[in-house]
Amino acid sequence: xxxxxxxxxxxxxxxxxxxxxxxxxxxxxxxxxxxxxxxxxxxxxxxxxxxxxxxxxxxxxxxxxxxxxxxxxxxxxxxxxxxxxxxxxxxxxxxxxxxxxxxxxxxxxxxxxxxxxxxxxxxxxxxxxxxxxxxxxxxxxxxxxxxxxxxxxxxxxxxxxxxxxxxxxxxxxxxxxxxxxxxxxxxxxxxxxxxxxxxxxxxxxxxxxxxxxxxxxxxxxxxxxxxxxxxxxxxxxxxxxxxxxxxxxxxxxxxxxxxxxxxxxxxxxxxxxxxxxxxxxxxxxxxxxxxxxxxxxxxxxxxxxxxxxxxxxxxxxxxxxxxxxxxxxxxxxxxxxxxxxxxxxxxxxxxxxxxxxxxxxxxxxxxxxxxxxxxxxxxxxxxxxxxxxxxxxxxxxxxxxxxxxxxxxxxxxxxxxxxxxxxxxxxxxxxxxxxxxxxxxxxxxxxxxxxxxxxxxxxxxxxxxxxxxxxxxxxxxxxxxx
Amino acid sequence: xxxxxxxxxxxxxxxxxxxxxxxxxxxxxxxxxxxxxxxxxxxxxxxxxxxxxxxxxxxxxxxxxxxxxxxxxxxxxxxxxxxxxxxxxxxxxxxxxxxxxxxxxxxxxxxxxxxxxxxxxxxxxxxxxxxxxxxxxxxxxxxxxxxxxxxxxxxxxxxxxxxxxxxxxxxxxxxxxxxxxxxxxxxxxxxxxxxxxxxxxxxxxxxxxxxxxxxxxxxxxxxxxxxxxxxxxxxxxxxxxxxxxxxxxxxxxxxxxxxxxxxxxxxxxxxxxxxxxxxxxxxxxxxxxxxxxxxxxxxxxxxxxxxxxxxxxxxxxxxxxxxxxxxxxxxxxxxxxxxxxxxxxxxxxxxxxxxxxxxxxxxxxxxxxxxxxxxxxxxxxxxxxxxxxxxxxxxxxxxxxxxxxxxxxxxxxxxxxxxxxxxxxxxxxx
Numbered sequence: 001x002x003x004x005x006x007x008x009x010x011x012x013x014x015x016x017x018x019x020x021x022x023x024x025x026x027x028x029x030x031x032x033x034x035x036x037x038x039x040x041x042x043x044x045x046x047x048x049x050x051x052x053x054x055x056x057x058x059x060x061x062x063x064x065x066x067x068x069x070x071x072x073x074x075x076x077x078x079x080x081x082x083x084x085x086x087x088x089x090x091x092x093x094x095x096x097x098x099x100x101x102x103x104x105x106x107x108x109x110x111x112x113x114x115x116x117x118x119x120x121x122x123x124x125x126x127x128x129x130x131x132x133x134x135x136x137x138x139x140x141x142x143x144x145x146x147x148x149x150x151x152x153x154x155x156x157x158x159x160x161x162x163x164x165x166x167x168x169x170x171x172x173x174x175x176x177x178x179x180x181x182x183x184x185x186x187x188x189x190x191x192x193x194x195x196x197x198x199x200x201x202x203x204x205x206x207x208x209x210x211x212x213x214x215x216x217x218x219x220x221x222x223x224x225x226x227x228x229x230x231x232x233x234x235x236x237x238x239x240x241x242x243x244x245x246x247x248x249x250x251x252x253x254x255x256x257x258x259x260x261x262x263x264x265x266x267x268x269x270x271x272x273x274x275x276x277x278x279x280x281x282x283x284x285x286x287x288x289x290x291x292x293x294x295x296x297x298x299x300x301x302x303x304x305x306x307x308x309x310x311x312x313x314x315x316x317x318x319x320x321x322x323x324x325x326x327x328x329x330x331x332x333x334x335x336x337x338x339x340x341x342x343x344x345x346x347x348x349x350x351x352x353x354x355x356x357x358x359x360x361x362x363x364x365x366x367x368x369x370x371x372x373x374x375x376x377x378x379x380x381x382x383x384x385x386x387x388x389x390x391x392x393x394x395x396x397x398x399x400x401x402x403x404x405x406x407x408x409x410x411x412x413x414x415x416x417x418x419x420x421x422x423x424x425x426x427x428x429x430x431x432x433x434x435x436x437x438x439x440x441x442x443x444x445x446x447x448x449x450x451x452x453x454x455x456x457x458x459x460x461x462x463x464x465x466x467x468x469x470x471x472x473x474x475x476x477x478x479x480x481x482x
Numbered sequence: 483x484x485x486x487x488x489x490x491x492x493x494x495x496x497x498x499x500x501x502x503x504x505x506x507x508x509x510x511x512x513x514x515x516x517x518x519x520x521x522x523x524x525x526x527x528x529x530x531x532x533x534x535x536x537x538x539x540x541x542x543x544x545x546x547x548x549x550x551x552x553x554x555x556x557x558x559x560x561x562x563x564x565x566x567x568x569x570x571x572x573x574x575x576x577x578x579x580x581x582x583x584x585x586x587x588x589x590x591x592x593x594x595x596x597x598x599x600x601x602x603x604x605x606x607x608x609x610x611x612x613x614x615x616x617x618x619x620x621x622x623x624x625x626x627x628x629x630x631x632x633x634x635x636x637x638x639x640x641x642x643x644x645x646x647x648x649x650x651x652x653x654x655x656x657x658x659x660x661x662x663x664x665x666x667x668x669x670x671x672x673x674x675x676x677x678x679x680x681x682x683x684x685x686x687x688x689x690x691x692x693x694x695x696x697x698x699x700x701x702x703x704x705x706x707x708x709x710x711x712x713x714x715x716x717x718x719x720x721x722x723x724x725x726x727x728x729x730x731x732x733x734x735x736x737x738x739x740x741x742x743x744x745x746x747x748x749x750x751x752x753x754x755x756x757x758x759x760x761x762x763x764x765x766x767x768x769x770x771x772x773x774x775x776x777x778x779x780x781x782x783x784x785x786x787x788x789x790x791x792x793x794x795x796x797x798x799x800x801x802x803x804x805x806x807x808x809x810x811x812x813x814x815x816x817x818x819x820x821x822x823x824x825x826x827x828x829x830x831x832x833x834x835x836x837x838x839x840x841x842x843x844x845x846x847x848x849x850x851x852x853x854x855x856x857x858x859x860x861x862x863x864x865x866x867x868x869x870x871x872x873x874x875x876x877x878x879x880x881x882x883x884x885x886x887x888x889x890x891x892x893x894x895x896x897x898x899x900x901x902x903x904x905x906x907x908x909x910x911x912x
Contacts, residue, residue: 401829
């Protein structure tokens with residue numbers, strides 16, 4: 001990975017012990033409306049007080065926010081940032097794999113996201129598998145080791161995927177499309193996706209039952225003072241353990257989805273297995289079944305601009321968020337991109353433009369609503385006393401295109417300050433990197449980051465020669481790594 | 483390795499069936515009254531009338547006599563701007579990215595100066611109304627791939643045939659300038675390999691250019707006196723004749739610093755017309771670009787920096803740096819399905835240093851000048867095409883709505899499949 005160059009401003013070392021006063025900003029609380037000319041006092045990383053004319057205790061760091069707008073740190077419910085592997089594209093069910101094992105906390109994109117007011121991301125597996133694996137929730141404490149980036153006490157989540165991606169990677173590849181050369185693997189269709197899911201849950205149920213039988217036998221054996229043969233435990237299976245945790249309601253399911261039919265399918269399957277904690281990701285046809293989503297209590301994380309890059313997104317509309325919101329669905333706007341994540345506040349503005357979502361509700365779509373979707377709304381997502389001091393300070397109202405994020409605080413620590421922004425914010429330098437190297441970014445829309453790492457196995461064509469080569473190159477790059 | 487997808491169902495879209503729910507445009511004499519008129523070229527009229535007759539702007543001003551029979555649209559509280567021009571897209575050439583059958587932007591081979599984008603523009607593409615309702619009335623649609631991709635076209639997003647849409651059927655031959663830079667973060671070729679490839683491509687390009695010059699000379703000689711045998715006809719070289727003669731520019735995609743400098747030299751040595759596109763690292767060489775006098779289509783603005791060690795906002799601030807140095811700039815989105823976000827790109831450039839007026843000009847007047855159509859569009863002046871938008875605010879702002887849209891005097895309904903889906907599903911019958 002090369003040597004690591006760490007440089008940081010002194011303020012960061014005070015992490016956790018600091019007192020900060022943000023003075024005189026227009027505070028967009030999200031839950032309690034807009035408070036003009038209001039101070040926020042932060043103590044030990046938490047919001048201690050909100051109100052006019054607060055007194056700064058001696059030694060407090062004072063941030064002048066007069067004429068500026070303070071909003072809760074932005075939360076991205078769908079990210080692939082700071083992770084070294086995206087897809088374990090070897091089986092339609094890989095519930096056991098964990099993103100937390102492959103986090104790279106020194107990726108410069110984390111700093112770039114901070115510069116867009118983002119403080120928390122939910123970094124996920126890709127969408128190659130029906131049941132892909134376990135994402136990780138991170139606070140963007142850029143410059144800190146991986147254990148400090150990961151929110152250790154965040155609720156567990158898992159990524160599911162429906163539609164074209166899992167059918168293409170598994171069933172259709174085995175049918176000789178997209179490179180072929182694999183064993184026959186279901187799913188090749190949306191029918192198959194349902195049955196893969198049902199089988200997985202049914203096996204988890206049986207697994208749980210086996211363990212229950214064992215536990216009971218074990219208890220009986222203990223009670224009988226260990227007479228007779230000791231009961232033998234069933235085999236531990238990480239995959240089934242994870243699926244069982246879903247059935248027990250301990251894991252929030254985040255399900256990559258596009259079409260209305262497959263969304264309804266998941267609702268049926270989850271009803272049958274009594275699973276309630278469900279967030280649909282992408283959910284571009286959520287507008288067609290917003291009523292059913294609301295009835296189930298499923299949440300939705302979507303975008304306004306992504307459409308037409310593949311067939312299952314051809315019937316998207318930027319009014320999707322507004323329609324789902326109107327039916328009472330909890331809606332968030334996510335990035336799924338290291339580029340888009342830097343301007344999620346613009347995505348909130350688009351929810352106002354497309355469908356007239358009220359401004360506070362639109363801001364909630366990038367703060368409180370994603371916090372609910374990752375199970376952390378008691379700590380983050382709004383400006384309230386007692387919550388984490390994750391804040392972004394903008395030069396103008398963040399729903400304006402002219403607004404620039406000037407400062408971002410995570411747990412009361414300034415992690416981005418535009419006035420002190422150096423030219424190079426990398427923490428990890430690749431020793432082989434030439435100073436002459438430049439690469440020109442693909443339009444993020446041109447590829448499906450969800451599918452990185454999956455396509456190379458299948459040789460699938462993702463919308464252009466360049467993209468195909470990009471994925472190949474990326475895989476080669478990965479293999480070069482120790 | 484690229485396989486065909488089975489998508490017979492998709493093929494229906496070209497028949498325009500999905501456009502059936504969109505009411506037809508209508509034309510006539512329109513008086514847009516009580517409007518704030520942002521002429522772009524001649525200041526702002528705080529409260530005035532704009533008269534549209536015979537597809538043209540017939541009058542603009544605070545005191546305009548409204549002819550009898552004119553349809554009056556009261557624009558109180560609204561503003562009129564020229565239609566927005568997106569200077570680099572693939573609108574109409576690509577329908578669904580991952581379905582090859584719906585892509586017509588890239589032909590086989592490295593040298594295709596004879597390919598005409600206008601030929602493959604699908605007037606019934608869903609992308610056209612989607613882009614249009616956001617206020618983008620006019621786009622450059624450019625082919626991609628190889629070293630010479632083909633000829634880009636300037637079209638209005640309105641019409642039943644490519645001919646009706648075309649403002650200038652061809653505005654230049656697209657060139658992807660050979661690059662020493664990496665094409666992606668993950669490209670693993672060594673610097674030496676890349677350098678070798680670059681030199682080879684440049685050699686081929688130079689050879690082709692020499693041939694084109696010789697070909698043009700031979701034909702000009704023949705055309706002067708029509709004696710003897712005509713020179714051998716060549717489809718590719720024929721397509722390059724207008725470029726050799728300086729009648730048509732090369733539209734050169736170039737992004738990395740060294741490539742931009744090399745491209746400036748390449749153009750200067752040959753004394754040809756050129757327009758640069760992309761120019762992601764233009765800010766590094768802004769003065770050289772300004773000196774060259776080559777106009778630049780900047781974009782996408784909404785992008786990551788080209789190098790990991792660059793300041794986070796380099797892509798946002800690039801347009802401002804170029805404009806400040808004196809480069810003539812226009813902005814493009816460089817995509818097909820988010821071409822409607824043109825004003826968003828311009829707004830972001832404004833947030834990061836480009837004066838708001840310049841940002842507006844970069845999507846109206848400047849592209850009109852760069853593409854040679856400033857006599858017809860780009861500002862609100864008498865005699866220009868009535869291609870304009872009426873908005874409820876600053877068109878660069880994300881929340882601003884377009885209220886009326888005219889293309890060549892046609893009042894075009896603000897309906898797209900996106901708005902139709904909204905209308906249908908915002909309240910389901912059951």
